[in-house]
Amino acid sequence: MSDEEAEEEYLFKIVIIGDSAVGKSNLLSRYSRNEFNAHSKATIGVEFQTQSVEIHGKEVKAQIWDTAGQERFRAVTSAYYRGAFGALLVYDISRRATFDNVARWLDEINSHSDTTVARMLVGNKCDLEDSREVGLEEGKRLAESEGLFFIETSALDSTNVETAFEMVIREIYNNVSRKVL
Numbered sequence: 262m263s264d265e266e267a268e269e270e271y272l273f274k275i276v277i278i279g280d281s282a283v284g285k286s287n288l289l290s291r292y293s294r295n296e297f298n299a300h301s302k303a304t305i306g307v308e309f310q311t312q313s314v315e316i317h318g319k320e321v322k323a324q325i326w327d328t329a330g331q332e333r334f335r336a337v338t339s340a341y342y343r344g345a346f347g348a349l350l351v352y353d354i355s356r357r358a359t360f361d362n363v364a365r366w367l368d369e370i371n372s373h374s375d376t377t378v379a380r381m382l383v384g385n386k387c388d389l390e391d392s393r394e395v396g397l398e399e400g401k402r403l404a405e406s407e408g409l410f411f412i413e414t415s416a417l418d419s420t421n422v423e424t425a426f427e428m429v430i431r432e433i434y435n436n437v438s439r440k441v442l
């Protein structure tokens with residue numbers, strides 16, 4: 262590999278936000294390690310995982326940050342958002358209150374970042390169809406009105422988990438390459 266090629270490294274920070282227990286940590290562990298934990302207990306502190314995706318023959322790395330329980334105390338600090346190129350805003354389709362709080366989380370991202378941050382609304386736990394409290398269309402409508410991407414996922418059965426992260430990573434890559442070119 263020439264020096265020039267070696268220099269072309271892409272590393273983007275992505276944050277996961279949303280209410281407690283919507284499945285943020287499990288989405289990340291499912292994506293990065295293909296693991297699910299039914300009794301996950303939040304550890305306090307910040308955790309991140311690095312994942313690589315190949316886009317147009319280039320290795321693109323995403324450093325994906327999990328709040329690791331800080332949101333329980335409304336203590337997600339500006340340092341958490343600093344330098345983020347993308348955000349997954351997660352709610353639980355079986356708990357309406359977590360959907361009602363999406364607006365609050367959006368205000369928070371908006372106040373910490375500019376409009377180029379790729380934002381995706383994620384309705385997690387879509388395996389819990391029997392206890393659904395938030396319709397698919399409601400999620401779609403909210404995302405459309407706020408200019409967000411939208412997807413429903415299940416960290417439990419893996420539905421759309423890879424797609425959710427990779428759509429955000431691809432969008433970031435496209436945003437950045439548009440700026441560079």
Ligand code: GDP
Nearest residue numbers: 282283284285286287298299301386415416417
């Ligand atoms: P966090 O606080 O947002 O990081 O949420 P966790 O990842 O710790 O998950 C909270 C709880 O929801 C745990 O008991 C998980 O096992 C459960 N959970 C997470 N994702 C899913 C999912 O997709 N489906 C179901 N049924 N349960 C989930």
